[in-house]
Amino acid sequence: MDVQRKLEILADAAKYDASCASSGTEKRDSSDGKGLGSTAPGMGICHSYAPDGRCISLLKVLLTNACNYDCLYCVNRTSSNVPRARFTIDEVVNLTLDFYRRNYIEGLFLSSGIIRSADYTMEQVVSVARKLREEHHFRGYIHLKTIPEADDALITEAGKYADRLSINIEVPEETSLARLAPEKDVRAIRRTMGRLRLKLDEAQDNNSTATKAKPPRFAPAGQSTQMIIGADTADDQTILNTSANLYGSYKLKRVYYSAFSPIPDASRALPLAAPPLVREHRLYQADWLMRFYGFDAGEIVDEAVRMLPLDTIRNSPGRCGTATAFRWMSTAPAAKTCCACPASAARPSIVSSRRAA
Ligand code: SF4
Secondary structure (H helix, E strand, C coil): CCHHHHHHHHHHHHCCCCCCCCCCCCCCCCCCCCCECCCCCCCCCCEEECCCCCEEECCEEECECCCCCCCCCCCCCCCCCCCCCECCHHHHHHHHHHHHHCCCCCEEEEECCCCCCHHHHHHHHHHHHHHHHHHCCECCEEEEECCCCCCHHHHHHHHHHCCEEECCCECCCHHHHHHHCCCCCHHHHHHHHHHHHHHHHHHCCCCCCCCCCCCCCCCCCCEEEEEEECCCCCCHHHHHHHHHHHHHHHCCCEEEEEECCCCCCCCCCCCCCCCCHHHHHHHHHHHHHHHHHCCCHHHHCCCCCCCCCCCCCCCECCECHHHHHCCCCCCCCCHHHHCCCCCCCCHHHHHHHHHHC
16 A cells, blocks of 8 residues: 555544644754754644544544554444554654655644554554654654553653653543443553653653753643543533543643544444534633633533533624623623633633632
8 A cells, every 4th residue: 555545544544633732842943954843833834624624733643543442432443444554654754754844734643543552552653753853853743642551661752752642531431431442441541641740740840950860851742632522421511520630630731622523334322413513612612711710610511501502602892702602600700801712811810800709
């Protein structure tokens, strides 16, 4: 199979993973003539849009879409009847370099189906990043998907080369994961998130002295995760509670919400239709209110309904859409002061007034 065909298959197979924003890492560039690429925002970025409207990076690929696991919600599951492909390490490295030079991409988001074992898969993923960084001095952005059961040494090495690492929590509730992805173990996922948090904390320890060495680099853009929305019956209150727990326990940079997309030959355990994309959008708005404005999950969702409203919002002069969408929050001040827009001048006072209320 030629590389072009592999790319068609493995880029398409990767489009369902939403956890790939490139914000928050250290600034690097190659304006001194050494190396290749940069992480400066807006430079060399070319995004594409999936048919469902999602913004995706052109080089968001899987190393392989062959997988030993049979997660019912996943198009790459072992029982799925889709064409399979596998890149070699050099093929991914060369595509990344070529696309970067052509200004198509800002970096690489690399994930993979599980082949042979967690360690073998992780080693393959790490090898791509190692080669890019050490042999080609690639200074662009790298996001690696972490395999939860992988050996600690491999995860440490992944953090040495990657800007961001992510492990998908997959679905909001443990019981749903056991039903939809029986080979996955929520305890292993959370244990690995905990390991990443410890390494991230260690790397951010700036108290190096003459006798205490600087800690090794580890994923400066932190860790993130993705939750699939609408593949199970979890309501928005449950989803936001899970997110709050993940942010609090593992210091995640982001929880990405990905509306479930019906897949070919889907299991009967899955819903027939996708949830409305506006539900995903409302969850992002609520997530923003939690992370930047100090709201608790319980303050955002109407307790009696446990779901965020999906009605269409029209902005009117002096009143923002987010304020209107979250109008049931009786203590939220009106108009611009409850705006979830980062430009809101009133942001610090919102948090303090919420805390004082
Ligand atoms: S482990 Fe599950 S979610 Fe990941 S590629 Fe395999 S089947 Fe899909």
